[in-house]
Structure formats: structure tokens, C-alpha cells
Amino acid sequence: MxxxxxxxxxxxxxxxxxxxxxxxxxxxxxxxxxxxxxxxxxxxxxxxxxxxxxxxxxxxxxxxxxxxxxxxxxKGGHARTRKPEYDFIISKLEDLAEQTGERVQFIVEENGKAYYVHTSIGKNAVQVDAHIGKVIHLHASSAGKAILAHLPEDRVKQILNQWGTPAYTQHTITSEEELLEELNTIQERGYSISDQESISGLRAIGVPICSQSSGHPLGAISLSGPAHRLKGEWFEQDIPDIILAVVNEIELDLEYH
The missing domain is CATH 1.10.10.10 (Winged helix-like DNA-binding domain superfamily/Winged helix DNA-binding domain)
Structure with a gap:
């Protein structure tokens, strides 16, 4: 059909x-x-x-x-739980927020936009507008870029043609050429970085959760916090390593669950 x-x-x-x-x-x-x-x-x-x-x-x-x-x-509650993988992924986020003390989000792509499906709040998390159901452009967030980096190239071009690359802050990548170069880097590195690209003063690390069979992203986990706290080795190495380990566990569990 x-x-x-x-x-x-x-x-x-x-x-x-x-x-x-x-x-x-x-x-x-x-x-x-x-x-x-x-x-x-x-x-x-x-x-x-x-x-x-x-x-x-x-x-x-x-x-x-x-x-x-x-x-x-x-209707939103139904949409949020209609895929059984979502509940399993969400169950892993509280520990990550507790371990790091920061805000952790699970974000998925639908119709070319990024939707916040879940947020877990650590003890040091800053208050930002990251409510469940929030919608933003994929290129403006770490999770969104992590998802884009693992979509087929023609799908990425389709999304960019449909929604464009508007600036959320002065740091948002608005050049399609520059964005595509960064997506290649993200794919090689395994995680994305947002340096005040969606909200001024906020940094984030995003890691895609991909299907082991298809390789397509189910969504992405991001961890965000204030730029003055997310810096140095903690931001550049420790946080990526922590999230990558959690995502690796999730992907294995989903494959054999």
C-alpha cells in the first residue's frame, strides 16, 4: 500500500x-x-x-x-508511550541525572523537528524551558545534531530545506555547509556538542541512540548545564564518556530485550 x-x-x-x-x-x-x-x-x-x-x-x-x-x-501521553523503546530509554535517565547532577533530556525527531520526550533533573540542574513536548529545530541542539548526523543524507537535506537553520542565539550554526561539516565530525566522534547554540550560557553534549539492526536513530540523549560549570575535562571528556557508556548499554539492551 x-x-x-x-x-x-x-x-x-x-x-x-x-x-x-x-x-x-x-x-x-x-x-x-x-x-x-x-x-x-x-x-x-x-x-x-x-x-x-x-x-x-x-x-x-x-x-x-x-x-x-x-x-x-x-493524546500526548499516548504519543509519548506508543513506542515501547521510549519507556525503556526513559527509565535509564534518572540515574544519569543523579550521577552528573545536571539536566538530562531524551529527544526524538518527528516531521523534521526535535521533540522533548522526557527530562530528568539532577540536584544542580539549572531551570530552563525544556518541558516535555517542547519543539525546536534539530540543528540548534546537541541532541538534534546527534540525530541529524545519523540520518541518511537525503533526509538531512530534506529537513534543512523544509525548516531552514534559524538562529536561536548568536552561536547557532546557520550555514548549511558548516552544519554538514559538523555532522560529519559528530558521526566520526560519536557525540555532539552545543556551545550556547540553543540558549545563551548553556552547553550540552548529545549522543544518538541507534537501532543496532538499521543504524537509524531512535532519538538522542543530551546533558545540559551552565557554561561556567560544563567546561574543561569534565565537559570535553568525562561527560561524553559517561553518556556514551549509558547509550551503549541501552542499545545492547534494546537489541536483546
């Missing part, structure tokens, strides 16, 4: 509903009047969208504004 995921016409009504939900999330709640202005649609049209979404649990009305509803949590 043919895969039609990239073919077929898009439905304008669904595009509008998705845009409406995105705006409500970004603004932490919106009124019908504000949504109508933002989307340049009649209030009666917006009312139809929000009531349909509300009736199905995707929006909730509080204090004069519509907010994201918990039905998204229901």
Missing part, C-alpha cells in the same frame, strides 16, 4: 484550527475577539472553531479566555 503522508491536498479548515491552537498556546490564552483580529476572521467564524474544539476537550474557557485543554495531554 502506498504511503500518502506527503501527498494529497491540505484542508484549510484544519490548518486554521491548528493555527488557532498554536496562537492560544503561545499567548497562554486568548479571547474570541483577540483571535478574530489575529487570524483576520469574523468573530462568528472563530466562535465556531473554539466551541467545536471546546466540546471535544481541546480547549477550555476560563476567565474570559480560551486555553489549551487537557485532551491534548491525553
Amino acid at each position: 502506498a504511503n500518502n503522508s506527503s501527498s494529497g491536498r491540505q484542508l484549510k479548515t484544519l490548518e486554521t484550527a491548528a493555527e488557532l491552537v498554536d496562537i492560544i498556546q503561545q499567548q497562554s490564552g486568548m479571547s474570541i475577539e483577540s483571535l478574530a483580529k489575529e487570524l483576520n476572521l469574523a468573530e462568528s467564524t472563530i466562535h465556531g472553531y473554539v466551541k467545536t474544539l471546546e466540546n471535544n476537550g481541546y480547549l477550555v474557557y476560563e476567565d474570559g479566555k480560551y486555553h489549551i485543554g487537557l485532551e491534548f495531554l491525553n
Whole structure:
């Protein structure tokens, strides 16, 4: 049976509903009047969208504004656990966070973007916006670059053509040529480095978790912390060695689990 995921016409009504939900999330709640202005649609049209979404649990009305509803949590919880490998990988992250004292993330690629599937917080972890479900461009994070480095070249080009390489900070690699060179280095080295490329003042090490049979990445583990603490031998050798050992164990366990 043919895969039609990239073919077929898009439905304008669904595009509008998705845009409406995105705006409500970004603004932490919106009124019908504000949504109508933002989307340049009649209030009666917006009312139809929000009531349909509300009736199905995707929006909730509080204090004069519509907010994201918990039905998204229901769907997100299913998406997060639908692959049994994810639960096994996640179970290994608490020990890694405890051992290093830093923040550890499990990130996967879907539709050309990086999604935070899990975060474990060590005792010294800094507070950053790394919530479960967060979405960022792959090129701007250590985990994302680790994943890109182990995808087929044509898939990497497709992702870069679709989403580009926007700058998150002044340190983000935005040149496609420079990025491709770094991906080759990551593939040879086995891990990636982010030096304040997604958040100023934050460094990270990322290691891909690859299927032993296909070689394709299931996702990547990254460890992040403040630049003043993640430096020298601790950052350049100790942390990579620790994460590589954990990933090696995970890959072996997944292969024979």
C-alpha cells in the first residue's frame, strides 16, 4: 500500500484550527475577539472553531479566555508511550541525572523537528524551558545534531530545506555547509556538542541512540548545564564518556530485550 503522508491536498479548515491552537498556546490564552483580529476572521467564524474544539476537550474557557485543554495531554501521553523503546530509554535517565547532577533530556525527531520526550533533573540542574513536548529545530541542539548526523543524507537535506537553520542565539550554526561539516565530525566522534547554540550560557553534549539492526536513530540523549560549570575535562571528556557508556548499554539492551 502506498504511503500518502506527503501527498494529497491540505484542508484549510484544519490548518486554521491548528493555527488557532498554536496562537492560544503561545499567548497562554486568548479571547474570541483577540483571535478574530489575529487570524483576520469574523468573530462568528472563530466562535465556531473554539466551541467545536471546546466540546471535544481541546480547549477550555476560563476567565474570559480560551486555553489549551487537557485532551491534548491525553493524546500526548499516548504519543509519548506508543513506542515501547521510549519507556525503556526513559527509565535509564534518572540515574544519569543523579550521577552528573545536571539536566538530562531524551529527544526524538518527528516531521523534521526535535521533540522533548522526557527530562530528568539532577540536584544542580539549572531551570530552563525544556518541558516535555517542547519543539525546536534539530540543528540548534546537541541532541538534534546527534540525530541529524545519523540520518541518511537525503533526509538531512530534506529537513534543512523544509525548516531552514534559524538562529536561536548568536552561536547557532546557520550555514548549511558548516552544519554538514559538523555532522560529519559528530558521526566520526560519536557525540555532539552545543556551545550556547540553543540558549545563551548553556552547553550540552548529545549522543544518538541507534537501532543496532538499521543504524537509524531512535532519538538522542543530551546533558545540559551552565557554561561556567560544563567546561574543561569534565565537559570535553568525562561527560561524553559517561553518556556514551549509558547509550551503549541501552542499545545492547534494546537489541536483546
